Structure formats: C-alpha cells, structure tokens
Amino acid sequence: MEFINAVLPNGLEIVAECNEQAVSAAFGFFVRTGARDEAAAESGVSHFLEHMAFKGRGDVHSDEINRRFDAMGAACNAYTSEESTGYFAAVLPEFQTPAVRLLADLLRPELRPDDFEMERQVILEEIGMYEDQPPFGADDQLRAAFFGSHPLSHSILGTRQSIAEMTREAMIDYHRRRYAPANVVLAAAGNVDFRRLVEEARAATADWDGPPALVARQSPAPRATRLAVHKPAAAMEYFLRLSPAPPAGHPLRAAALVLAALVGDDVGSRLFWELVDPGRAESAGMSFHEFYDAGLMAADLACEPDDARENYRIFQGVLDAVQAEGVRADEVDQAKNKLMSRIVLGQERPGQRLFAIAGDWIYDRRYRPLPAVLDEVAAVTAETIGEFLRQFPLTLHAAAAVGPLSQFPAEDD
Amino acid sequence: MHGVTEEIRIRTFSNGLTLIAQHLPWASTAAFTLLAPAGCGYEPADKAGLAAMTGEMMMRGAGRRDSRQLIIDLDLLGIDHGGSVSQGLSQFHAAMRSDGLATAMEIFADVVRRPHLPEDELEATRLGAIQEVRAVEDNPHLKIKQELRQRSLAEPWNRVPNGTEQGLMAVGIDDVRRFHAKHFHPRDAILAVAGPQAGSEVEALVERLWGDWDGDPPVELDRQQFRAGGITHIDHDSEQTHLALAWPSVPYCHRQCAAALAAIDVLGGGLSSRLFTEVRERQGLCYSVYAALLPMRQCGLAFCYSATTAERAQTTLDVVAHELARLAQGVTADELARAKARAKTALVMQRESCLAISGQLAAQWHLQGRVQTLAELCEEVERLDEQALRHHLSDFPPRPDTIVTLGPSPLEAPNGIH
Numbered sequence: 116m117e118f119i120n121a122v123l124p125n126g127l128e129i130v131a132e133c134n135e136q137a138v139s140a141a142f143g144f145f146v147r148t149g150a151r152d153e154a155a156a157e158s159g160v161s162h163f164l165e166h167m168a169f170k171g172r173g174d175v176h177s178d179e180i181n182r183r184f185d186a187m188g189a190a191c192n193a194y195t196s197e198e199s200t201g202y203f204a205a206v207l208p209e210f211q212t213p214a215v216r217l218l219a220d221l222l223r224p225e226l227r228p229d230d231f232e233m234e235r236q237v238i239l240e241e242i243g244m245y246e247d248q249p250p251f252g253a254d255d256q257l258r259a260a261f262f263g264s265h266p267l268s269h270s271i272l273g274t275r276q277s278i279a280e281m282t283r284e285a286m287i288d289y290h291r292r293r294y295a296p297a298n299v300v301l302a303a304a305g306n307v308d309f310r311r312l313v314e315e316a317r318a319a320t321a322d323w324d325g326p327p328a329l330v331a332r333q334s335p336a337p338r339a340t341r342l343a344v345h346k347p348a349a350a351m352e353y354f355l356r357l358s359p360a361p362p363a364g365h366p367l368r369a370a371a372l373v374l375a376a377l378v379g380d381d382v383g384s385r386l387f388w389e390l391v392d393p394g395r396a397e398s399a400g401m402s403f404h405e406f407y408d409a410g411l412m413a414a415d416l417a418c419e420p421d422d423a424r425e426n427y428r429i430f431q432g433v434l435d436a437v438q439a440e441g442v443r444a445d446e447v448d449q450a451k452n453k454l455m456s457r458i459v460l461g462q463e464r465p466g467q468r469l470f471a472i473a474g475d476w477i478y479d480r481r482y483r484p485l486p487a488v489l490d491e492v493a494a495v496t497a498e499t500i501g502e503f504l505r506q507f508p509l510t511l512h513a514a515a516a517v518g519p520l521s522q523f524p525a526e527d528d
Numbered sequence: 529m530h531g532v533t534e535e536i537r538i539r540t541f542s543n544g545l546t547l548i549a550q551h552l553p554w555a556s557t558a559a560f561t562l563l564a565p566a567g568c569g570y571e572p573a574d575k576a577g578l579a580a581m582t583g584e585m586m587m588r589g590a591g592r593r594d595s596r597q598l599i600i601d602l603d604l605l606g607i608d609h610g611g612s613v614s615q616g617l618s619q620f621h622a623a624m625r626s627d628g629l630a631t632a633m634e635i636f637a638d639v640v641r642r643p644h645l646p647e648d649e650l651e652a653t654r655l656g657a658i659q660e661v662r663a664v665e666d667n668p669h670l671k672i673k674q675e676l677r678q679r680s681l682a683e684p685w686n687r688v689p690n691g692t693e694q695g696l697m698a699v700g701i702d703d704v705r706r707f708h709a710k711h712f713h714p715r716d717a718i719l720a721v722a723g724p725q726a727g728s729e730v731e732a733l734v735e736r737l738w739g740d741w742d743g744d745p746p747v748e749l750d751r752q753q754f755r756a757g758g759i760t761h762i763d764h765d766s767e768q769t770h771l772a773l774a775w776p777s778v779p780y781c782h783r784q785c786a787a788a789l790a791a792i793d794v795l796g797g798g799l800s801s802r803l804f805t806e807v808r809e810r811q812g813l814c815y816s817v818y819a820a821l822l823p824m825r826q827c828g829l830a831f832c833y834s835a836t837t838a839e840r841a842q843t844t845l846d847v848v849a850h851e852l853a854r855l856a857q858g859v860t861a862d863e864l865a866r867a868k869a870r871a872k873t874a875l876v877m878q879r880e881s882c883l884a885i886s887g888q889l890a891a892q893w894h895l896q897g898r899v900q901t902l903a904e905l906c907e908e909v910e911r912l913d914e915q916a917l918r919h920h921l922s923d924f925p926p927r928p929d930t931i932v933t934l935g936p937s938p939l940e941a942p943n944g945i946h
Contacts, residue, residue, distance in 0.1 A: 136554060139877050169799075177809050181799035185866040188873025191799070207873055236812035243767040243837050244815050249666050348765035350665035383599040392595075394655025397663050419659060449603040456606025460557055460623050464880040 118482045119309045126297025126327060127320050129313055130476045132468065137305035140211055141469040143203030144218050145300045145477055147330060148293035150197045151266035159273015160289045162195040163238055163281060168202060168221040169193070170230040175220070177230070183217050190466060195271055198406055199477055205466035208306040212315055219319035222294055231283045238278050245272070250353035250517040253344040260340040261357045261513035265333060267409055295325030302473035305465025335359075335409040341523040342515040351397060352423035352518035353415065354430065359507045360403055360410030363478035369491040370503040371403040371410065377450035378437055379414055384450075385433050390416065396426050407478065412509065420519040427516075427524050438509045441501045455489050536889070536899060537727030543741055544715035548889045548899055549730040550722045552882065558723025559623035559883035560633065561890040562640065565746045566618040566711035568691065569684035577661070577691015578699050579613045581653055582707045587611070588649045591638030595649060598635070607632045613689040616749065617894065618712070623883040626724050630733055637737040640712055647701040654696055661690050669816075669835070672770045672934045676831060679757030680774040680930035684749060685824070713743025720890035722882040752779075752826035757930030761938035769841035769935025770833070773848065773928035777821055777828035780895035785823055786908045787920035788830070790867040792821040794859045795851065795926065796832050798870055802851050807834060813844045825895055830926065838936050845933070849942030852926045858918045871909045875902060
C-alpha cells in the first residue's frame with residue numbers, strides 16, 4: 116500500500132493509494148463545489164450540472180458515454196453534496212486509461228440546450244420521487260432552519276420552482292466559476308499505475324483552465340427550531356433532529372463518530388435499547404456529518420403516529436441524559452470496537468476506499484492510512500466524549516416532525 | 529493478483545449440514561453466511577410473519593448470553609451481523625476482522641441451536657415487526673415490488689416475509705418455539721465461510737460447533753411456479769405513479785440462465801440499457817427505471833420498474849411495453865458485448881469482500897447443489913452469443929402477464945397486454 120500525490124501545472128491535484136494486490140481500481144474526479152456554493156437564484160444547479168455531465172462533450176453524446184462505461188463493465192456513478200461533487204468509476208485495472216479519460220470528459224460537458232430541457236424533467240421526477248418517501252424533503256427544511264443564513268442551509272436538489280426556472284446560462288456561469296482545475300482532485304485507489312495516471316490526467320485536462328475557486332468559510336450560528344411538516348398520508352411519524360458538531364479535520368472528529376455509534380447505532384446503542392428493542396419505534400439513530408466550517412449530529416426516529424408524542428419524549432430523554440451525565444467507559448469500548456470493525460469492512464474494496472481518500476484530501480489535504488484512522492478511534496475515551504459534549508452540546512437543537520401529526524409535540528420540561 | 533487461486537473445501541456432515549469454505553490467504557477480514565430452510569413459505573397461512581419473528585427472537589439471547597449480553601458481545605468483538613428471511617430460507621451472516629471468526633461462529637452456533645426465545649420479549653418483537661409492515665406504506669418502490677411478487681408467483685413463493693399485521697397478531701410463543709424446532713435443522717442447511725483460515729481449520733471448527741446438531745428432515749414446499757397475475761392498480765396518495773411488470777423466466781440452474789441475465793441487463797441493467805436510454809435519457813420520463821431477474825430453484829421471475837409523475841405515467845408504461853416488444857426481437861452484438869463485460873467485472877469485484885463471497889457460495893449451493901469457480905462463471909458468460917440470446921428470448925419472451933401500478937389513478941393496459 117503506497118500513497119502518492121502530484122499536482123499538474125493547471126492546478127489539478129492527483130492523490131492515490133496504490134495496492135498492486137487489488138483486483139480492481141477506482142478513480143474519481145471530485146470537485147470542491149456543491150449546494151453551499153450556489154447563489155439563491157441557482158438553487159440546485161450543482162446537482163443539475165452533475166446530471167448534465169453525463170450528456171457528453173463535443174460530438175460525444177450521452178448514449179455514447181453510457182455505452183463506453185458499460186463496455187468496460189465499469190461500476191460508475193456520481194453524487195452531489197453540500198460541498199463536493201464527485202464522478203467516479205470502479206473498473207478492472209486494464210481499463211485505467213479509458214476510464215480516466217471518460218471521467219475527465221464528464222467535467223467539461225457541452226450543456227446542449229435540448230439535453231438541458233430533457234434533464235430538467237428528470238430532476239423534477241427525482242424531486243417527486245423523494246416527496247413520496249417521507250421524511251425526505253423535510254431534511255432540507257430542517258437544515259435551512261438550523262443553519263439560517265449560513266450556506267449549509269442550501270438544498271442540494273433545489274425546489275420545483277428553482278429547477279423550473281433554471282437557465283442554461285446560469286449553469287454555464289456556475290461551471291466556469293466552480294470547475295476550474297485547481298478546484299478538482301483526481302483520486303484513485305486499488306491497483307493503480309500512478310505514473311500512467313499522471314500522464315493520463317495531464318492529457319485529459321490539457322485544455323482545462325479557469326481561476327481557482329475560493330471556499331467561503333464562515334462560522335455557523337445554529338438556531339434551535341421546531342418544525343411540523345404535515346404529511347397526512349404518511350403511515351409513520353418521523354422525527355429529525357440536528358445539533359452542532361465539529362467541522363472536518365477537528366481533533367474531536369473521532370469522538371463525534373464514537374458518540375454517534377454509542378447513542379444511535381442500528382443495534383446495541385442507547386436509542387436502540389430504549390426505543391427499537393422494546394418495539395416502541397421502527398427505527399431510531401444518530402449520525403455525524405462534517406463540513407468545512409461546521410458539523411452536524413443528526414438524530415432520527417420513526418414510529419407509529421399514535422405513539423409519537425411518548426416516543427419523542429423518550430428519544431429526547433436519551434439525548435438529555437447523555438448530555439447531563441456523559442457516557443460510561445464500557446459503552447465507549449463497545450462503540451469503538453464496532454466502529455473500527457465497520458471501518459475496516461467498509462473500506463475493503465477500492466471502490467469504497469476511494470471516498471475516504473478523496474474526502475480527506477478535499478477537506479484538509481491530508482492522507483490518513485487506514486491504521487491511522489483506527490488509531491484515532493481507539494484513542495477516544497469517556498473523557499474525550501465529555502469534552503465533545505461541552506463544546507458541542509446535544510441540547511442546542513432543531514427538530515422536525517414529519518407525518519400525520521399537524522403540530523410538533525409539546526416538550527414538557 | 530489475489531482472487532486467482534481459489535481453494536474451496538466442501539463437506540457435507542453426516543447430519544446433513546454442508547460446509548463450503550473458501551481459503552483467501554490475503555484477506556484481513558473473514559465472513560460467513562448460514563442458510564436454513566426456514567423461510568416464510570413454511571408458515572401456517574394464518575401466521576404470516578412467524579418466520580421473521582422467529583429470526584428476531586433468536587437474537588434475543590442464546591447459549592450463556594441473555595438478549596443484552598449477546599448484542600454487547602457482538603459489538604465488543606466487532607462482529608458486523610445481519611439476518612433476513614425469504615420465502616424459502618432464513619439467513620444469518622456476519623463479517624469481522626479475521627481473528628474474530630471462531631468466536632463469531634461460536635456465538636451464531638448458539639443463536640441458531642440454543643436460542644432462549646424468551647416469552648417476555650415476544651410482545652416487543654411483535655410491535656417492531658408490525659411497524660416494519662406499516663413502514664412499507666411510506667416506501668412505494670418496496671411496496672410495489674411486494675405487490676408484484678404476490679401476484680406473479682404461486683403460493684407459498686408469493687409471500688411477503690414481513691408478514692401481515694393480522695398474522696403477526698396471531699403468533700404466540702409456542703408458535704415461535706415450534707417453528708424454530710421444526711425448521712432450524714441441519715438437513716439442507718448451508719454454511720459458507722470465506723477468510724484467511726485454511727479449509728481444514730474451518731472444517732474442524734464447524735465440526736466442533738455444528739457436528740452434533742440434529743433434527744428432523746425438512747418438509748418440501750410446493751414447487752416454485754409463475755402465475756399470470758393480470759393487471760392491478762393500487763390507489764396511493766403520491767406524486768408519482770409507480771409501475772412494475774413481470775414475466776416468467778428461467779431458474780438458476782437452467783442452461784439459459786446466463787443468457788437470461790444478459791438479456792435482462794441489455795433491457796435494464798447498465799447506463800446504456802434500453803430502458804435507461806429510452807425512458808430516461810431520450811424522453812426524460814423518469815429518474816428511476818431498471819429491469820432485473822430473480823432466478824430461483826425451480827423458476828425465475830423477470831421484472832422491470834419505473835416511476836413517473838402521474839400525468840406522464842401512461843406514456844412511461846407504453847414506452848416500457850414497446851421496449852419489451854423490441855427486446856423479443858433480439859439484441860445486437862455490441863449490446864451483448866457490453867452485458868458480458870459488465871457481468872464479468874461484477875463477478876471479479878464480488879471477490880473483493882469476504883462477506884459477498886460467502887453469500888455467493890451459499891446461494892450457489894442452495895440454488896444448484898454445487899459451487900462454481902470464478903473462472904467457470906466467467907467462461908459461462910464468455911460462451912454466450914447472439915444466437916443463445918435469440919433462443920432464450922424466443923423460449924421466454926419478455927411478455928409481461930403481471931402488471932401492477934401504484935399511484936393516484938389507474939393506467940390503461942398497453943397494446944398486446946391483457
């Protein structure tokens with residue numbers, strides 16, 4: 116296992132964890148841009164552009180791109196988040212050259228008017244799909260309420276209206292601002308020929324230019340809010356709850372991961388024992404999310420509408436108890452062991468490992484080998500988690516009730 | 529490159545349990561999958577959900593560990609685990625860092641052979657199971673797949689493993705204990721293990737933990753059969769209308785299975801598949817569209833799915849029907865080449881995870897009573913030609929005879945489908 120990195124004269128960064136024992140190789144272009152970089156009038160443009168990337172460049176149209184990926188047997192896809200947009204593929208090592216070439220071309224799409232109109236319909240269908248799956252959609256509203264004027268309040272999908280009104284010119288402008296080579300990381304994992312990768316990237320991005328894009332960082336001022344998103348047709352009532360957490364690269368990052376597992380893992384966590392194991396709730400959990408200048412502890416609960424008030428009281432009680440009393444050493448050990456094992460299992464394949472390598476580099480230009488990641492988790496103690504709770508209290512929170520309840524349950528304390 | 533040498537040890541013990549152990553010297557993790565003939569197909573008709581409840585109850589204490597200690601120990605040992613129930617089988621699987629294999633196998637030998645099945649946890653299990661049934665109503669994609677299966681396969685293979693509220697309400701502790709005693713037995717059970725441990729080491733471990741497992745021979749379920757379910761509309765208060773269409777295909781061990789998989793891939797597998805190209809890329813009708821094949825022991829179920837805003841759903845259904853009719857005429861050489869490349873890559877990449885390997889080995893043994901090496905599987909794909917696909921599409925034409933739509937209003941049957 117060897118880590119290598121390089122920077123091309125145009126500013127494109129290349130990072131790779133090479134393992135010649137691997138049967139596959141994974142490659143991805145990750146752009147430091149996402150919903151937070153959008154102006155209000157272009158809400159959803161990052162994600163819309165990610166779709167448009169697959170429509171082709173020059174004479175090459177989407178049919179041809181799709182055929183080329185499939186002809187390699189590539190497992191390829193793309194995502195858009197608040198802060199990054201990624202285009203990636205896992206292939207057998209012999210397809211390194213065509214895979215990198217094809218992925219690179221995705222980032223310089225033609226943005227043809229006909230394709231733009233067609234894809235607008237697809238995005239509207241995607242929004243419709245999420246609207247039919249509560250609590251999707253309400254998470255956007257809650258994040259907006261929690262972050263207020265901070266750019267992490269922006270929706271990734273955008274709204275029906277913003278997508279309907281989006282212009283091709285606005286997308287071209289956004290692309291020019293955000294897709295400069297210095298704002299892009301090419302990451303690779305697995306059976307990668309690094310020397311060849313640099314040459315391939317150089318050739319594929321020779322005509323890329325544009326000024327480096329700046330990330331506007333600002334401290335968030337999270338706001339406590341209660342929302343009710345009334346969905347009378349929903350079968351279950353869903354609760355979403357956000358509280359602050361450290362930004363990416365923060366020394367308390369591992370503590371946040373362990374705390375999320377301890378409080379809200381699917382099985383064996385505090386929320387599991389209080390709500391899921393007794394059959395009160397269908398699910399209850401907690402997860403940690405990190406961004407450039409902020410973090411989130413996101414907790415959720417799904418249960419019968421009739422029991423929603425009582426369950427929310429229990430849910431809230433679990434979090435209040437953690438905040439007030441801290442956690443025990445034995446449960447920290449339990450959560451750490453589970454988490455470390457899951458990290459190992461979750462990064463077995465180059466196609467999975469790619470995201471850890473890219474994520475670390477996008478945020479703080481750091482390479483964390485797997486053993487180092489595990490060491491960080493192993494070092495967490497009940498005291499570290501106490502420090503986390505002091506700096507990032509679970510009590511300051513925004514919450515949404517999504518489902519048949521027309522009002523957010525009153526909190527009696 | 530690793531994954532090229534494959535040492536697979538197979539042993540059927542005198543009690544009927546078959547062990548399949550794959551030795552992967554490079555692996556830093558290990559995993560196993562256990563299949564037992566204890567699916568929801570064996571439930572009494574009025575206790576739908578009994579198998580799933582039994583599976584849940586088995587995790588609530590086993591051997592020397594009570595419910596809480598069992599979960600704590602699995603976490604402490606870093607054993608990632610899960611289970612599921614299908615119509616024919618109950619399945620448990622676990623993955624862990626390789627040095628934890630023996631302990632994990634010991635714990636799951638307790639879970640399967642010595643569960644406490646505590647009466648005082650039955651209600652909690654039931655409440656959780658009922659909520660799972662209700663939660664499906666908020667997931668139209670999952671719901672329509674269940675509805676499609678219910679209408680396109682004969683009893684008991686059309687059952688929903690989650691069960692029904694009524695069925696779950698009827699389950700008592702004696703039902704759970706009886707179901708466990710009767711259906712978790714070694715005859716026809718399969719344990720597949722993948723990891724860096726040598727086959728002989730795994731075999732000795734399994735012999736120690738499972739060698740004296742005993743039980744009655746299993747009951748045979750009725751044969752798997754396709755049935756024409758006609759057209760059904762389910763009213764659903766949603767933005768989109770979801771549609772799913774099914775037609776009969778081949779079982780896993782059928783000589784046309786590789787051809788069937790390739791044909792379904794051309795129809796709705798990859799980005800360049802016909803459904804993705806036509807329904808999404810060219811006409812912008814949907815976000816999600818795909819086709820898949822479910823090959824079982826005695827028959828196979830081919831189906832496709834899409835979802836579109838209600839007012840455009842009829843067009844989507846008509847376009848899908850048109851593509852099915854067009855597929856019946858065959859596939860091009862280029863399409864076949866892409867399907868083959870995708871199949872081979874998927875087979876190779878499956879070998880990157882011990883858990884995926886153990887799951888695949890167990891499934892192969894269950895479906896055809898033998899396992900195939902990666903080289904054999906790739907060769908089967910390589911041998912496919914256009915003629916083989918033509919034959920297959922003529923023997924098993926993609927002519928849906930079960931259609932389910934779910935949304936605010938019903939659709940009209942496309943031409944040629946009744």
